[in-house]
Amino acid sequence: MTSTSDPLWQRYELSVREMLKALDPDAEVTHNKHVTGRLSNAPRQLDVWVTGKVVGLEVTVAVECKRHGRPASIEVVDQFIGKVLDIGADRGVLYSYSGFSSNAVSRALGSSNPSIMVIALDTPEIVKTMRAPGFPVDLLAQDEAPQWVDEMDEGAFQRFLGDGQWSKFWS
Helix, strand or coil: CCCCCCCHHHHHHHHHHHHHHHHCCCCEEEEEEEEECCCCCCEEEEEEEEEEEECCEEEEEEEEEECCCCCECHHHHHHHHHHHHHHCCCEEEEEECCCECHHHHHHHHCCCCCEEEEEEEECCHHHHHHCCCCCCCCCCCCCCCCCCEECCECCHHHHHHHHCCCCCCCC
């Protein structure tokens, strides 16, 4: 894992990487990957890059992690779709600490080729009210304090960070 001296955005990215590694131990999961754009020929940075085999075919997944104070906008989703198209990944997953605007969700749902999934990981309301400004919730804390929640399976991300247990990701 990482130390608590790492910036919060980096711990967020590394936590997502660890979660994805736990979901598919056979996949290659790389943090901070640089891929040359096939359309732009420019180097593109990805927070997490996942490669693996499905029915014998190589599949690539580009993952971005947004650790911002407000919901990700449609522009963030558009930028990510452009990046996924440029690098030629088979699909993309965009994580956001603060969720997504309704327009951003609609844009992601309407994307096909590449298919884009948006996933909101957020802190429970009790932590938000207890937290002083500037005091980040520790992504990698192992104590029993409320931690992160996966909105598709409330408490799943908390269980994963606490004891490595992961029972549900995509429904």
